[in-house]
Amino acid sequence: MRHSKEAGMTLIVKTVTRLTVGLILLYGIYIIFNGHLSPGGGFAGGVIMALSFINIMLAFGKEAALKKFNLSSAQLLASAGALIFLLLAMIGFIDGHFFSNFFFKNKLPFDLLSEGNIPIYEVAISLIVGGGLFAIFVALVIEHKADKHSD
Amino acid sequence: MNIIPLFVIIPLAAAFLISFAGRFAKRIPDILGNSACFALLFLSIYMANALYKIPGHILVYKVGGWIPPIGISMVVDSLTAFMLVTVNLVAFMIAVFSIEYMTKYTDKWKFYTLFMLMIAGINGVTITGDLFNLFVFLEIASISSYALVAFGTESEEMEASFKYAVMGSVASSFILLGIAFLYSWTSTLNMADMASVLAEKGYTRTLPFVSVLFLMGFGLKAALVPFHGWLPDAHPSAPAPISAMLSGVLIKVLGVYALSRIFYNVLGMDSRILSILIFLGALSMLVGVFLAIGQWDLKRLLAYHSISQIGYVILGIGLGTPLGIFGGLFHLFNHSIFKSLLFLNSGAIDYSIGTRNLQEMGGLRARMPVTAATNLIASMSIAGIPPFNGFFSKLIIILACVQAHHAGYAFIAVIGSILTLASFMKVQRYAFFGVLNKKWEAAKEVPVGMLASMIVLGLVCIVAGLFALPPFSAFLTNAANVLVNGKDYAALVWGAVK
Amino acid sequence: MTAYLLCLVLFSIGLYCILRKRNLIKIIIGIGIVEYAVNLFFILVGYRTGGRSPIFARDQVITNMVDPLPQALVLTSIVIGLAVTALLVAIAIRIYEKYGTFDITKINKLKG
Numbered sequence: 143m144r145h146s147k148e149a150g151m152t153l154i155v156k157t158v159t160r161l162t163v164g165l166i167l168l169y170g171i172y173i174i175f176n177g178h179l180s181p182g183g184g185f186a187g188g189v190i191m192a193l194s195f196i197n198i199m200l201a202f203g204k205e206a207a208l209k210k211f212n213l214s215s216a217q218l219l220a221s222a223g224a225l226i227f228l229l230l231a232m233i234g235f236i237d238g239h240f241f242s243n244f245f246f247k248n249k250l251p252f253d254l255l256s257e258g259n260i261p262i263y264e265v266a267i268s269l270i271v272g273g274g275l276f277a278i279f280v281a282l283v284i285e286h287k288a289d290k291h292s293d
Numbered sequence: 294m295n296i297i298p299l300f301v302i303i304p305l306a307a308a309f310l311i312s313f314a315g316r317f318a319k320r321i322p323d324i325l326g327n328s329a330c331f332a333l334l335f336l337s338i339y340m341a342n343a344l345y346k347i348p349g350h351i352l353v354y355k356v357g358g359w360i361p362p363i364g365i366s367m368v369v370d371s372l373t374a375f376m377l378v379t380v381n382l383v384a385f386m387i388a389v390f391s392i393e394y395m396t397k398y399t400d401k402w403k404f405y406t407l408f409m410l411m412i413a414g415i416n417g418v419t420i421t422g423d424l425f426n427l428f429v430f431l432e433i434a435s436i437s438s439y440a441l442v443a444f445g446t447e448s449e450e451m452e453a454s455f456k457y458a459v460m461g462s463v464a465s466s467f468i469l470l471g472i473a474f475l476y477s478w479t480s481t482l483n484m485a486d487m488a489s490v491l492a493e494k495g496y497t498r499t500l501p502f503v504s505v506l507f508l509m510g511f512g513l514k515a516a517l518v519p520f521h522g523w524l525p526d527a528h529p530s531a532p533a534p535i536s537a538m539l540s541g542v543l544i545k546v547l548g549v550y551a552l553s554r555i556f557y558n559v560l561g562m563d564s565r566i567l568s569i570l571i572f573l574g575a576l577s578m579l580v581g582v583f584l585a586i587g588q589w590d591l592k593r594l595l596a597y598h599s600i601s602q603i604g605y606v607i608l609g610i611g612l613g614t615p616l617g618i619f620g621g622l623f624h625l626f627n628h629s630i631f632k633s634l635l636f637l638n639s640g641a642i643d644y645s646i647g648t649r650n651l652q653e654m655g656g657l658r659a660r661m662p663v664t665a666a667t668n669l670i671a672s673m674s675i676a677g678i679p680p681f682n683g684f685f686s687k688l689i690i691i692l693a694c695v696q697a698h699h700a701g702y703a704f705i706a707v708i709g710s711i712l713t714l715a716s717f718m719k720v721q722r723y724a725f726f727g728v729l730n731k732k733w734e735a736a737k738e739v740p741v742g743m744l745a746s747m748i749v750l751g752l753v754c755i756v757a758g759l760f761a762l763p764p765f766s767a768f769l770t771n772a773a774n775v776l777v778n779g780k781d782y783a784a785l786v787w788g789a790v791k
Numbered sequence: 792m793t794a795y796l797l798c799l800v801l802f803s804i805g806l807y808c809i810l811r812k813r814n815l816i817k818i819i820i821g822i823g824i825v826e827y828a829v830n831l832f833f834i835l836v837g838y839r840t841g842g843r844s845p846i847f848a849r850d851q852v853i854t855n856m857v858d859p860l861p862q863a864l865v866l867t868s869i870v871i872g873l874a875v876t877a878l879l880v881a882i883a884i885r886i887y888e889k890y891g892t893f894d895i896t897k898i899n900k901l902k903g
Contacts, residue, residue, distance in 0.1 A: 180846065181844075181846065183866075185866060214316075221309055221312040222313060224312075224313075225309045225310065228302070228305060228309060232302065271870070278877045425864050432871045436871075439875075443885075448900065449901055451882055451885050451889060452890075452899075452900060452901060454882055455815070455879065455883065459818060459879070462879075463825065466825045466826060469868065470829050473829065476861070
């Protein structure tokens with residue numbers, strides 16, 4: 143029985159979330175940076191990074207999550223990721239073709255920095271997907287003040 | 294050669310820049326959007342001009358430097374150049390119109406972002422040479438259009454957008470299923486490579502199944518008759534520039550262009566598919582025009598007429614003869630021009646007096662002379678009165694029907710034309726002629742930006758009849774030849790890849 | 792062969808759900824099922840008998856791999872499906888605010 147109305151879920155969930163949210167974010171970053179060596183890449187890593195913020199929102203309530211990362215900064219991050227992606231694709235024009243892959247070509251394969259500018263593409267994609275997914279989630283749970291009835 | 298990817302880069306860059314910086318400054322969305330559309334129009338006319346001087350009239354661009362079929366290729370031939378000019382001309386006019394019109398809605402930067410994304414998707418469908426790339430750009434354009442139909446967030450717009458989105462994603466799933474079947478049979482996704490593999494391997498039972506899947510999927514995007522249920526709800530509910538874009542450009546590129554490219558160039562046309570297309574085209578003509586006569590909502594009437602005119606285009610393309618395809622493509626160009634002009638006129642009326650119901654309007658010619666004049670030009674074009682452009686394209690389609698021994702379909706086309714004339718005489722009488730309704734004494738003409746785009750489209754209506762004559766008809770004849778000699782597509786593309 | 796037939800059965804179940812259910816949310820779930828079925832079919836097309844996952848490793852020589860191209864294409868298709876589902880859910884929430892119900896037989900202001 144609760145005596146006062148608190149935002150979010152019970153104490154057990156809040157404690158576990160405080161311990162594990164940083165690890166989830168780190169795991170997402172690991173998947174992004176190893177996207178060209180093992181399964182994963184920008185899409186999956188971006189979704190996991192967004193999920194860590196959504197986890198904070200579910201466990202602690204809306205206001206706590208929105209203080210860390212609000213709607214307009216999520217939209218700005220997604221647009222910035224898209225601009226970086228397009229800029230990288232256009233840099234390929236220097237080598238002659240759109241989307242050409244020409245940095246770092248002389249390193250060894252299976253290294254972290256090996257496949258040209260593909261890791262930078264993965265980072266840009268993760269910004270777009272992560273920022274976009276979080277922005278969608280926040281936009282769906284924000285209540286419209288004009289249509290709210292009593293209470 | 295390097296300007297081919299610019300057709301996709303420019304609208305994408307404009308969309309991302311507007312979404313990044315558009316909410317901070319009032320004028321940035323307008324300036325970026327309109328300059329991007331003007332740049333696209335200039336590039337498409339330049340590309341159509343440069344294509345004449347190249348032997349074979351075809352250009353292939355390898356994305357990333359990878360040789361097709363390992364990489365994605367972008368192919369520009371005469372049909373592509375024709376579609377690019379049509380799309381970008383109409384898009385620029387609509388972008389100029391929406392500078393003033395969209396001040397009635399909030400968040401203009403969101404509108405311009407979605408609009409630029411839709412143009413990027415439409416241009417991408419036109420220039421791509423790879424089947425899955427076509428599917429990705431088709432989805433980009435479709436999802437932007439679902440969001441744009443719901444832009445005003447009133448209750449009717451939400452209902453129309455939901456219906457359109459559900460039917461559109463079912464159609465996209467059918468298209469993806471067809472692509473999966475084709476990939477499993479030919480193990481390649483490049484259109485030219487698939488054409489040569491299919492020509493070698495011969496007939497198999499997979500091909501009619503895939504043809505029906507594509508007919509269902511692209512037929513829904515083109516609003517052919519059994520699949521037209523979403524159009525009368527979606528097109529009136531969108532804001533007026535978006536209705537013009539959807540009716541004038543989107544259903545043509547995503548539906549008619551993709552259908553003819555895949556059926557004529559990749560799969561190889563056979564006579565059963567041609568007879569299905571002719572039958573569905575004739576059915577669309579009749580159903581559209583019979584349902585349009587009883588409408589009192591101006592935009593809903595125009596939406597039903599879109600169904601009918603697309604029936605003419607599919608009838609022309611389905612005939613398979615050079616004259617028929619010429620007539621079909623010419624009518625596609627004409628319909629883009631006059632249908633978008635009609636929707637922009639209805640938007641101007643809505644901007645001035647705030648209603649779309651024909652029974653409430655009356656005698657607007659006294660207060661809005663330019664709108665009335667351009668509406669008269671567009672109505673005479675769509676009804677097929679000489680010397681406007683609609684007359685020439687309908688005449689060529691009717692002659693092509695008679696020449697191909699389908700005299701019954703020619704008769705149906707004539708009946709459709711007469712009924713179109715009847716319903717547009719009704720629009721003219723109720724909206725513009727007659728006594729000025731007392732409520733609209735204070736109505737004024739719309740601002741200059743909106744007038745400019747309507748006047749330019751009206752001028753193109755008057756002048757475009759010249760395309761049927763020899764010096765200018767080469768533009769259309771080259772485009773029609775790409776479809777008539779559909780089997781040479783693979784050889785031409787391999788010849789142009791360096 | 793049975794795997795392909797079961798994929799098409801899943802597609803038909805999703806299509807039935809879109810056509811016959813009256814609740815907006817069930818229609819959205821039906822669209823999700825249809826997309827899953829098409830993606831699954833596309834991946835199954837790329838299977839080679841006895842193949843292993845198409846990822847190179849540092850010191851091994853791999854001879855028999857399944858086809859990697861459908862896997863890359865399905866990644867794109869899943870993200871497209873995510874975008875469509877997000878848009879449909881947002882529209883459904885707004886419809887509930889305007890009409891007060893999720894029942895499609897009562898949401899019929901556009902007629903004629």
